Amino acid sequence: MLFRSPAVFYAACKQLLTINGIIAINVWGSNRQVLNKASECINLSFNHRVLYLPVKGRGNVIAFAFANDFPSVSMQQLQACSELLGAKFSVEYPKFLKDLKRHNRKTFKQFITK
Numbered sequence: 001m002l003f004r005s006p007a008v009f010y011a012a013c014k015q016l017l018t019i020n021g022i023i024a025i026n027v028w029g030s031n032r033q034v035l036n037k038a039s040e041c042i043n044l045s046f047n048h049r050v051l052y053l054p055v056k057g058r059g060n061v062i063a064f065a066f067a068n069d070f071p072s073v074s075m076q077q078l079q080a081c082s083e084l085l086g087a088k089f090s091v092e093y094p095k096f097l098k099d100l101k102r103h104n105r106k107t108f109k110q111f112i113t114k
Contacts, residue, residue, distance in 0.1 A: 006038070010045035010065075017067040030059030039063070051104045051111070053096065064100075072113045075101075 013023050025042060029035045039061075042050055046065040053062045082093035101108050 006041045007045055010042055014045055014065070014067070019067055019069045020071065021067040022070070023065045025063040025065060027061045027063055028059060029054060029061040035061060048107065049110065051100055051107060053100050054103060056099075066111060070111060072111060074113045078112065 017023060027035060027038045027042075039050075039052070042063050042065055047068060049066040049068065049070065051064045051066075053064070054060075055062060078097055079094065082097045085091065086093040101112075
């Protein structure tokens, strides 16, 4: 199925999300104009319920877009989970969590409680 525009595509993605749903979108970030346009479209499609994580040393940004009724999660829960998964898979999840919080100071509190 082809979509007429990115907005139509993201609206279709949003409709597929369950209450606990999150979609991860890889956005090319080395071209600021392309990144801004893509971010604007994603933000509008998901009612600004989006967190962005720039990938260090790469030209891309990961956008995490949340379902409208996504329940809040505590920072304590996320830290424990990131440490467990980091140890299990040898991935820097605790660092990613810190970066996610740092890059989304205003919107982070929409999804994450203290």
